[in-house]
Amino acid sequence: MKTLTREIIENGKAVLGVEFGSTRIKAVLIDPSNKPVAKGFFQWENRFENGFWTYPVQDIWTGLKKAYSSLCDDVKNKYGVEIKKLAAIGFSAMMHGYLAFDSKGNLLVPFRTWRNTTTQKAAEILTSKFSFRIPQRWSIAHLYQAILNDEEHVKDISFITTLAGYIHWKLTGEKVLGIGDASGMFPVDSQTYSYDENLIDIFNNLISGKKYPWKIQDILPKIKLAGEFSGELTEEGAKLIDPNGNLEAKIPLCPPEGDAGTGLTATNCVAPYTGSISSGTSIFAMVVLDKSSPDYNKEFDMVATPTGNPVAMVHCNNCTSGINAWVKLFSEVSHTLGGETDMNKIFEALYKKALDGSSDCGGLLSYNFLSGEPVLNLDSGIPMFMPLPGSDFNLGNFMRSQLYTSMAALKISMDRMLKKDKTKIKQLVGHGGLFKTKNVAQKFMADALGIPVSVIETADEGGAFGMALLASYMLNKEKYKSLEEFLLEEVFDKSEISTIHPSEMDTDGFQKYLDTYIKYLPVEKEAIELWKKERSINA
Template sequence: MKKRYIIGIDGGSQSTKVVIFDTHGKVVSEGTQPLKPMNLPQPGIVEHPDDDLWESLCEASKQAMESFPGRKEDIIGVGLCTIRFVRCLLKKDGTLASPAMSWMDGRVSKPYEHLDEQVSYVTTSSGYITHRLTGQLHDSAGNYQGMWPIDTDTWDWSEDEAVFRTYQIPREMLFDLKLPGNVLGQITKEAARETGMPEQLPVIATANDKAVEALGAGVLSESTALISLGTYIAGMITGHENPKETNHFWTNFAAIPNEYLYESEGIRRGMWTVSWFKELLGDELSKKAASLHLSPEEFLNNEAVEKVPAGSDGLMTVLDWLSPADEPYKKGMMLGFDGRHTRAHIYHSILEGIALTMKTNVDNMIQELDTELDQIVVSGGGAKGDLMMQLFADVFGLPAMRNKVKGSASLGAAINTAVALEIYPSYHEAIEEMVDVDDTFSPHPENHEFYTKMNEEVYQQISNHTDGILKKAHSFFNG
């Protein structure tokens, strides 16, 4: 039987990745294009410059296609996954009327305001890219959470006119919705020329990026949590119900139709903070790492493992590098410096802060759900580091698994495509065939005991003592 291949698109916050898989989930070729720095023209406005979402996809796709060793005619479909909570305003011809609004843009947390007569359509990043790829006014229902007039029980636009008035988007300005695993359209001749993908290739709906990542990580059990290490870090558990008005988690669409994903509170600019620290160290870090034939990440991981104990000798990092809208005074903090501390301690402390924060957030979620975990899966670029994996195992006190495909959103998109095109009859069978576990980290009991006590008695209490002074400082430095 001849081999068949699937393209998985993962449009993230920092880069666009295009990965070509075989039907068993093995990576055959890939391309990555970093996104440009965000436009920040004034407070509260965070935009993707120019036509960066589309142009980065075109470049990443060309890279993947150029290194693809198979026959183009053996590629059977493409799954489209893009970053969630992005708002795109389009002209009648489907081109951008203004730069795409990032999920960090304050406007996406408010109802749409019709301020530009050029705007004919209001859609998501996946809707915009779908139109560029296929020419269709279609989008995945699974990428609509937030300020949209959608009925989360039916996965379709609300039938209540009052809801449309609340969000201020008339139905005629919205795309038609498709469930994950359905065909959105086919690659047009123009899109084929710009991306290198085969013309007429079916484009398959997935969902929002976190849900597709959970699918690609193989998370179907309600006793398994996914820790997604991205620019935004989140903890997730799959479920069958659509609970509303919850306290410690919110309900998101899953990448499987009519299933849901329960998502804990997260860390804004989570892995971004790790990148920020590496950039602060500059050329010195890069040169030292290169002299040992290591990446900067590998160098820092090795240094931290060799020199830093659990608890980073008292150095603690609070990861509020991007404050929430309702608590604008919040700031990132590092507390507890003394003469012992080195760059390795700072790096180790940042990773510990991520693990400790997510432990608290996930604990709050599972307690409200009245369930228990027996393992966690860690995905994203941060899962490549053994130190990060061991910290999560130690902090959670549970086995921490990572898969061979660490950036699982592209694989999740391929799984949606494989089921849509009937390569596999169900999502369970597709996951069984396409998701491979790489390794599992077991917790060290003594470290878990230390982190549990430290988290409850010290780390979780920091904000109770610092919020007051940060509120006062906010009035000095922000008017």
């Protein structure tokens, strides 16, 4: 097996998928049978600067080089070879946000990520004008808010895109975007697979008084569907990935996608009425609809699969950051006492300890809001832990409360979707960091939602794996009728899938926790207001 994989890599037949997540850039290499054979990582963090969550441009390219170098080290250690040629590459990143450039390709303002909650007025106006729900994190909300703010840079815009679109552009010269990611910039029409022309007209009329030298359709990236060729790696692009010069140019790239589309792909959830839950810094649930579905536009965030099918999404800004902070604290305690220092082992031990906790967390209450949470009308966030009087304060209950709070906002929002389409959801699959420890978060999520939740054996490979599969699909598209058929026959035909059904007792326990969570939510809101007041006084 090792010899075969080494030959595959030497002959340039492996496929690379890279995803820029909120806290980690991950690279996954797959073989022609679509199995992961190597991976690399790089940790990075967003920064809160001048009122915006952002990543400096230099961090993007440093992170890409480091993640690719980590992958190359893994390949060298496992197979004794260097990567020189690849069959295809695909890039993905956190969706939405705002990257605006002038006609010379200069970035006009620092990257504004999905995490910002500074666009409420713009989102509300656009939602009303469009009769279509526009979330705060969408690119069009960021752009319109900049217009409402009379920001100087807007008149100079020549091109706006997402993080994945930006990376792809710099590596290939192509200003394109996969339809899933594009649907988080501006609403798309699931019948024509293009930006909604009626809404384009409404937006252009809305800003006509500003006399800008551009129309919205002229500054958005061109939409591509899964499987379409989307440019080749240039000589300059190859050096941006591998400054050592080993990686050759002219490698074909598939359409760049957002983390929603790669999450659906990585969990085999691209067919109507399948769905996935993606967990990391943020958490979001997606259910693929058919084109005859009831109108969801006003109730849910509407995005698209990489092939353009409509997707109803529930997105929450906060998930694992709070858990990560507490686990880091416990690791420091362990290190101080001369105990375990392996973070993976500490995570696993603490997650499993949560199974010992009471189903309602014994009166311990947590709020994991590092940033604002639009689904709960919070424009900022302050993490809080509240052991209520008479609570049973032990480690199991504490860890269970941290896991419960990572799901609470999603549960509140998902209830509407499940009540509307519960009988039609055929499959709900979890993936991402929250589900890495087997049978813990998966069980709690099933209890929280009251429906079975599955996890596929490759769940911890995440969106980078999904992106690699989309690149592989581009190479094999002519053999299959659809992406769905490709995934079923080539990727997940023999995959191990574990499914956990909800426990009535634990479902009741989660609901009891959630009732308390909602009851004390005003404490969180009051803390936010006090923090904002203090900040304004000290400004």
